[in-house]
């Protein structure tokens with residue numbers, strides 16, 4: 001198959017989360033596609049947020065943030081949070097908020113999965129600040145939990161592609177991880 005060069009910026013599909021923080025004592029949320037787990041024990045999540053975002057300011061103030069996984073039912077509100085800044089518009093009443101152990105990482109009750117994170121390390125990058133947060137507690141709605149783990153097919157998290165600026169659902173599983181490749185292991 002012939003290869004052609006493409007623009008590598010924003011070219012990977014991205015699971016979408018809502019990052020929560022308190023800014024000047026007020027709750028604020030923004031969607032992020034640049035968010036992923038980066039450490040196993042203790043579990044840590046990295047999210048890369050533009051330096052001028054209101055949420056970034058809040059995380060630097062408090063040293064805490066939340067990561068909330070929206071289902072398609074929250075698609076419009078999620079997108080809205082990415083269109084307006086908390087610096088100009090009050091987004092604090094958009095969701096029912098709850099707090100966990102950290103007391104300063106606001107989480108969204110309607111998101112089926114939530115993580116409260118304490119900032120472990122802050123990495124300044126040319127345009128963004130990468131926050132590595134230790135997951136202090138993870139929460140999931142009982143209705144979408146199987147054997148203590150989130151059922152992501154039921155949750156159907158949003159996945160963003162930026163070639164067409166579209167949100168997708170997760171879709172069905174297509175294979176078993178750490179298993180499907182076993183048939184190819186040379187004996």
Ligand SMILES: Cc1cc2nc3c(=O)[nH]c(=O)nc-3n(C[C@H](O)[C@H](O)[C@H](O)COP(=O)(O)O)c2cc1C
Nearest residue numbers: 030031032033034049050053054055082084085086
């Ligand atoms: C789907 C989506 C994903 C986004 N992902 C990111 C991201 O990963 N990092 C980032 O800095 N901004 C991202 N943004 C932009 C911010 O969410 C947006 O600028 C937001 O309004 C910032 O809000 P704030 O100023 O209240 O923090 C994304 C926006 C959308 C709509």
